[in-house]
Amino acid sequence: MKKIQIHLDDKMYKYLKEESLRTGKTISELINEKLQEYKLEGIIRMAEEEYENKKFIKETTEEHFKRLRI
Numbered sequence: 001m002k003k004i005q006i007h008l009d010d011k012m013y014k015y016l017k018e019e020s021l022r023t024g025k026t027i028s029e030l031i032n033e034k035l036q037e038y039k040l041e042g043i044i045r046m047a048e049e050e051y052e053n054k055k056f057i058k059e060t061t062e063e064h065f066k067r068l069r070i
Contacts, residue, residue: 006031 008016016027023030 013027016030019025019030020027025033
C-alpha cells in the first residue's frame, strides 16, 4: 500500500477530529473508509455503465438483424 499526504483545511480537520473522538477511530482510518466507499461506488458505476453498453449493443444488433430479415 502506498502512503499519500492529504492537506486538510481547518473545517475538515475539526470534523474528522470530532468523528475520531466519537467513533474511537483514527483520522487515517476514517479517511481510508471514505476512500474505500468512493472506490466501491466507482466500481459499481463502471459495472452499471458496462451493463448498459452491452444491453444497448445487444438491442441494436437484434434490431439490425430484424431489418436484414425483412
